[in-house]
Amino acid sequence: MIPVIALTGHLGAGKTSVLNQLLSRPGTRVGVIINDAGAINVDAGLLTSQVDAAESIAGGCVCCLNDSGPLDELLEKLSAPRLRLDAIIVETSGLADPVNVAQLLRFSRADNVRFGGIVDVLDAVEHERTVDTGGLPPARYAATSLVLVNKMDLLEPAAATATLERITARVRERNALAPVLPIAHAAVAPELVFDVANEQDPEDQLPLAELARASHHRHTPHVHAVTVPCPEPTDPGAVLDLLASPPPGAYRLKGVVPFRLAGGRRARYRVNVVGRTVHFEPPGPSADPSEDGLVAVGMELCAEQATAALRAALSPSTQEPSARSLTRLERQLILSGGPQRGEIS
Known part of the structure; x- marks a missing residue:
């Protein structure tokens, strides 16, 4: 979109x-x-x-x-x-x-x-x-x-x-x-x-x-960005917690994130956050899974804090997500114009 x-x-x-x-x-x-x-x-x-x-x-x-x-x-x-x-x-x-x-x-x-x-x-x-x-x-x-x-x-x-x-x-x-x-x-x-x-x-x-x-063209203040890859499915609750409380100085968060769902299923979603506005959508056929991850963008972004926060949220999940995490994900998909299932494998 x-x-x-x-x-x-x-x-x-x-x-x-x-x-x-x-x-x-x-x-x-x-x-x-x-x-x-x-x-x-x-x-x-x-x-x-x-x-x-x-x-x-x-x-x-x-x-x-x-x-x-x-x-x-x-x-x-x-x-x-x-x-x-x-x-x-x-x-x-x-x-x-x-x-x-x-x-x-x-x-x-x-x-x-x-x-x-x-x-x-x-x-x-x-x-x-x-x-x-x-x-x-x-x-x-x-x-x-x-x-x-x-x-x-x-x-x-x-x-x-x-x-x-x-x-x-x-x-x-x-x-x-x-x-x-x-x-x-x-x-x-x-x-x-x-x-x-x-x-x-x-x-x-x-x-x-x-x-x-x-x-x-005029000189513009420098924008800082931090990228953390996410090669393995992560827990949706951890990511939603990150989006609700981004790292200090992060104005935008963007990327494609693979989530672990119930029953061993997986789903990938493109994530866009601007201020307090969060949007999820299917990533589309051109989104390369090898590039999955999140990018934090901001003027006064602390790279160390942002990297730690993104890594914690995107860490691989080996357990099935809780019912609460799945409910929160479903609610966010509905708010984003869903319900949407993403790409299930």
Whole structure:
């Protein structure tokens, strides 16, 4: 399934700049849905030429749609196999409420897509004067998967530190898990948001796209990743415990994991975790069993802790799983759009 990521943020926070930075990574085919509050979709004209497929919802805010039908139609269009997209990004208008956007995407009726999280862009200079002005923290914090505090370069170092601490504390009152990442010039590593398919553009990519990517490239904070293989079936309960409580600093977990089931059966599932969102699906025929395992991705990932946590969860299971573990696995499959049986051998 193709992950659908919502890019939200108040007017002027830098959403379109962040989007262009995400699109500047070579080797990934990204579809974009632009939502502008005006009758003419102005933001669509600001995007660089490397977008592989784009659609727009103009004349209103996506979170104010009477139902998800118009959005679902665009998601169906962009998730068509012929487009071979790796991810779809929905850039909302500055008026959009992340809570409502998350609901629309989580309960989308479009096939072949899954919820990939909410990335909320904040303006470090203006946020405390325009969005979070005091009182109760805004409800938007509760819905976000990743908070990007943009324009940190416009603040003096001492003020930048204090501002980031205040914003982080406010987010934590609503959301204990979402990473709060300070960025400058809207530069964010795409690996935090979606899988990067290749290191370079395919050979048939137009040179114009490569030039566009180069002109929009900025230095991004380094992303850390830890990979632990899982050649033998493991206990589903141990893996579900890991997904419920990821290693410190791990924003994403991904991979294919073989599980031991009752009666000596086995099942493999592709696992994707973004923040608090967990998704399971069959791995597909192209998933090589020799590459089974999990990858943890994060900005402040402790490699030693992450490796130990993944190894403990993925250790081979020689005993049949408990009824509780199987019930938890079945519940997760249902939440992911199942029930699904994976590949039983």
